Amino acid sequence: MYVAVKGGEKAIDNAHRWLAELRRGDQAVAELELDQIAEQLSLSVARVMAEGSLFDPRLAALAIKQARGDLIEAIFLVRAFRTTLPRFGGTSPVNTGAMICSRRISATFKDIPGGQILGPTFDYTHRLLDFDLAETGQVPAAEQGADDATAKPHVLGLIGREGLMQAEHATSNDDAIPDLTREPLTYPADRAVRLQALARGDEGFILGLGYSTQRGYARNHAFVGELRIGLVEVEMDIPELGFAITIGEIEITECETVNQFQGSKTEPAQFTRGYGLVFGQQERKSIAMALVDRALRWRELGEDYVGAPAQNEEFVLSHCDNIQATGFVEHIKLPHYVDFQSELELIRRIRGEAGIQADLENGHDMKGAAE
Amino acid sequence: MNQIMQTAETGPSTDSAKAAGGEAYNFAYLDEQTKRMIRRALLKALAIPGYQVPFASREMPMPYGWGTGGVQVTAACLLPDDCLKVIDQGADDTTNAVSIRRFFQRTAGVQTTEVTGEATLIQTRHRIPETELVAGQILVYQVPIPEPLRFLEPRETETRKMHALEEYGLMHVKLYEDISQHGHIATAYSYPVKVEGRYVMDPSPIPKFDNPKMHGSSAIQLFGAGREQRIYAIPPYTRVHSLDFDDYPFEPMRADQTCALCGAEDSYLDEVIMDDEGTRMFVCSDTDYCGGRLEAGHEGQQGDAT
Numbered sequence: 001m002y003v004a005v006k007g008g009e010k011a012i013d014n015a016h017r018w019l020a021e022l023r024r025g026d027q028a029v030a031e032l033e034l035d036q037i038a039e040q041l042s043l044s045v046a047r048v049m050a051e052g053s054l055f056d057p058r059l060a061a062l063a064i065k066q067a068r069g070d071l072i073e074a075i076f077l078v079r080a081f082r083t084t085l086p087r088f089g090g091t092s093p094v095n096t097g098a099m100i101c102s103r104r105i106s107a108t109f110k111d112i113p114g115g116q117i118l119g120p121t122f123d124y125t126h127r128l129l130d131f132d133l134a135e136t137g138q139v140p141a142a143e144q145g146a147d148d149a150t151a152k153p154h155v156l157g158l159i160g161r162e163g164l165m166q167a168e169h170a171t172s173n174d175d176a177i178p179d180l181t182r183e184p185l186t187y188p189a190d191r192a193v194r195l196q197a198l199a200r201g202d203e204g205f206i207l208g209l210g211y212s213t214q215r216g217y218a219r220n221h222a223f224v225g226e227l228r229i230g231l232v233e234v235e236m237d238i239p240e241l242g243f244a245i246t247i248g249e250i251e252i253t254e255c256e257t258v259n260q261f262q263g264s265k266t267e268p269a270q271f272t273r274g275y276g277l278v279f280g281q282q283e284r285k286s287i288a289m290a291l292v293d294r295a296l297r298w299r300e301l302g303e304d305y306v307g308a309p310a311q312n313e314e315f316v317l318s319h320c321d322n323i324q325a326t327g328f329v330e331h332i333k334l335p336h337y338v339d340f341q342s343e344l345e346l347i348r349r350i351r352g353e354a355g356i357q358a359d360l361e362n363g364h365d366m367k368g369a370a371e
Numbered sequence: 372m373n374q375i376m377q378t379a380e381t382g383p384s385t386d387s388a389k390a391a392g393g394e395a396y397n398f399a400y401l402d403e404q405t406k407r408m409i410r411r412a413l414l415k416a417l418a419i420p421g422y423q424v425p426f427a428s429r430e431m432p433m434p435y436g437w438g439t440g441g442v443q444v445t446a447a448c449l450l451p452d453d454c455l456k457v458i459d460q461g462a463d464d465t466t467n468a469v470s471i472r473r474f475f476q477r478t479a480g481v482q483t484t485e486v487t488g489e490a491t492l493i494q495t496r497h498r499i500p501e502t503e504l505v506a507g508q509i510l511v512y513q514v515p516i517p518e519p520l521r522f523l524e525p526r527e528t529e530t531r532k533m534h535a536l537e538e539y540g541l542m543h544v545k546l547y548e549d550i551s552q553h554g555h556i557a558t559a560y561s562y563p564v565k566v567e568g569r570y571v572m573d574p575s576p577i578p579k580f581d582n583p584k585m586h587g588s589s590a591i592q593l594f595g596a597g598r599e600q601r602i603y604a605i606p607p608y609t610r611v612h613s614l615d616f617d618d619y620p621f622e623p624m625r626a627d628q629t630c631a632l633c634g635a636e637d638s639y640l641d642e643v644i645m646d647d648e649g650t651r652m653f654v655c656s657d658t659d660y661c662g663g664r665l666e667a668g669h670e671g672q673q674g675d676a677t
Contacts, residue, residue, distance in 0.1 A: 008468070181427075184427050186425060187527060327436040337460055341578070342624065353554055
């Protein structure tokens with residue numbers, strides 16, 4: 001006896017309750033607080049803010065907690081919240097030259113004006129599990145130097161002074177900068193749109209693409225001219241005031257690569273630049289982003305298109321968003337039985353005409369089903 | 372709208388986020404500016420039947436692939452006195468249909484129904500109801516890939532050109548190759564159509580059995596693809612022709628069975644596997660249609676169903 005499946009509503013309710021229980025885990029274990037996540041999982045928080053395109057460490061921490069630590073799910077929560085916020089306007093361009101750096105390194109010079117600052121990096125840690133961390137304990141305070149809030153010049157600016165660095169063209173009208181989250185993506189996309197897409201693009205995807213350029217798929221010979229992490233002020237013009245005021249301070253990572261460029265008949269040889277800018281401390285993402293940005297610039301620089309994935313703007317931009325990707329990849333678990341049924345009918349018909357006896361239809365008659 | 376503005380004024384924090392939760396969202400979730408943007412795209416789509424209009428799709432609180440395009444179109448069309456029906460695979464009780472229906476119950480508070488004839492707006496995934504739609508009804512389709520040429524040409528820059536130049540030769544070659552290889556056009560769902568003699572359009576992944584229902588329909592048919600940021604439409608009484616050849620005319624297809632519950636011979640059927648032996652039975656995919664026939668006293672082979 002067949003009765004049509006019912007109970008979707010009840011199943012959903014029960015699934016949500018079970019999920020909530022599993023999220024909390026063993027009730028005997030203390031519950032995570034948002035401050036703990038924001039303070040102790042700050043790099044997860046940075047990633048969620050960057051790919052969620054919303055700078056708010058506390059909301060990102062909440063999202064991570066709610067998502068059981070699944071960062072793409074957390075990014076999704078943040079995005080879905082962000083989309084309900086009204087857009088007031090654009091800020092003035094952030095002056096990264098005035099950044100208060102916690103870390104600043106250049107791979108192209110031994111020393112640089114303002115100094116190399118190693119900062120809080122994993123780079124030279126030995127990746128040995130620290131079993132002391134398994135127990136809670138006090139961490140000895142790091143030694144503090146004198147406050148250094150002096151602006152540090154961009155390394156690429158120093159090279160540029162000699163004319164060796166291709167100059168970037170400032171956008172004349174700030175309002176002309178499109179907003180990827182408010183306008184549909186169309187091709188060809190200009191660099192501002194590409195950089196927006198890369199900045200919120202999936203870290204793993206951008207990393208893989210950046211890596212592919214190094215292995216010869218549109219190799220662009222990059223040096224890290226400068227990588228800096230620190231706090232910058234965000235300023236916005238307030239029409240009622242008639243001038244810009246600081247509305248907040250955010251931590252960002254900026255990477256500028258110096259890339260080889262052959263020059264052309266009309267232009268002498270110059271270095272070119274790849275650019276990466278991400279919320280929070282995200283060196284891996286910012287370096288990879290700079291590599292991909294540089295690879296995508298082949299057209300404007302008159303380079304050959306070698307068919308590499310990282311050069312293909314449409315390929316990169318339409319696949320770098322992990323919320324879009326995870327949605328579409330995972331949606332194939334939703335019911336598709338109507339379409340599958342139509343394929344079944346078609347394939348049976350084609351096989352039937354080809355004289356192949358369909359086992360299913362021969363083996364079982366419909367009468368049996370009704371009984 | 373006002374409540375959302377307040378949220379922004381106090382700045383994003385967990386407190387204000389909490390305040391914006393649940394009932395504090397605008398009617399049908401989207402803010403009025405976004406709805407206006409979508410309505411403009413819808414009007415353009417209705418003015419150019421079958422043409423894919425880019426729109427600034429928003430991130431919705433459900434994943435891409437779950438019907439974010441359809442949900443945005445529905446949100447932009449809903450009015451407080453609308454009566455909403457949501458189906459997935461033809462059924463009102465599939466989990467995603469339940470979820471979307473609940474979303475609008477919660478955010479718009481509109482009346483909902485499972486009866487096709489009662490609904491003023493029907494959001495669907497993969498089916499067109501068996502009951503003929505009438506003037507005044509809106510059918511909103513959820514669309515995964517709006518571009519009918521996508522699997523022949525992956526580049527959007529190229530496919531837009533092909534549509535602009537009405538260059539559909541590639542599609543006809545594909546259909547021809549199907550026939551030469553299989554003896555049939557090997558497309559069973561998402562079967563391409565030509566709308567009002569101009570644009571080739573993907574009807575969304577409905578089985579080709581449903582294709583004829585689009586032709587000359589009295590209802591407004593709207594298609595929303597959220598992830599791909601496209602909206603398109605078929606206005607009422609529009610010619611919708613499923614692509615074919617003179618000697619290989621289009622042929623809608625269904626299982627050659629009757630519904631075991633209601634005995635319908637004209638409806639699209641789901642095939643249900645009954646036991647480990649692989650015994651099959653067939654039942655209507657449109658649960659409202661099947662239920663209506665049962666109420667009217669029709670019976671299938673399993674007529675003694677309790």
